[in-house]
């Protein structure tokens with residue numbers, strides 16, 4: 732596979748969608764913007780179930796499996812063909828979301844969630860994960876301005892703190908594959924940091940090729 736997979740991760744309202752739009756516009760080559768859940772037709776249906784079902788209506792194990800099903804379809808139908816064609820793929824969320832939300836947030840066994848995710852993605856891994864990090868109270872307030880809270884936004888603040896620390900631990904365990912950015916910075920400042928980093932690793936890769 733020759734294309735690069737760049738993933739944006741972070742809690743609610745950290746600015747993932749905002750920054751993905753800006754990065755896609757700044758890259759001058761072929762770019763595919765997609766998301767989990769919801770990057771395929773099946774994924775759209777699963778996203779509706781996962782985000783809009785009433786609180787308590789999906790068991791933890793069923794939730795983990797629905798996210799895995801979304802990922803399997805996404806990799807088979809969209810991600811792998813795009814990477815094989817040399818396209819740069821930018822995804823709004825990836826496996827780290829399950830490690831943060833299902834494992835750290837819900838308390839499921841992280842080894843089990845990691846194994847399920849590995850199976851679902853069939854070994855496809857991001858070349859870079861941009862982690863947008865912010866105090867969850869600030870992120871949730873931003874997300875709330877968009878309207879009614881979805882099933883995950885409606886979780887306790889404690890849940891969202893566990894999600895935040897899980898993300899930071901994942902980044903700390905593999906620093907060369909993560910860019911952690913303070914999401915409290917202004918939109919333009921974050922974009923500047925992200926673009927400089929992405930351009931640099933793209934250039935590094937070209938130099939190394």
Ligand SMILES: Nc1ncnc2c1ncn2[C@@H]1O[C@H](COP(=O)(O)OP(=O)(O)OP(=O)(O)O)[C@@H](O)[C@H]1O
Nearest residue numbers: 742743744745746747748749873874914916917918
């Ligand atoms: N750096 C920033 N400073 C202030 N406000 C921001 C910043 N980045 C994004 N916002 C605003 O915060 C809100 C949430 O941003 P956005 O939708 O990009 O976040 P998100 O991480 O995609 O959220 P979700 O996880 O709910 O999809 C939007 O109203 C956006 O305009």
Ligand SMILES: [Mg+2]
Nearest residue numbers: 747748749823
């Ligand atoms: Mg978003």
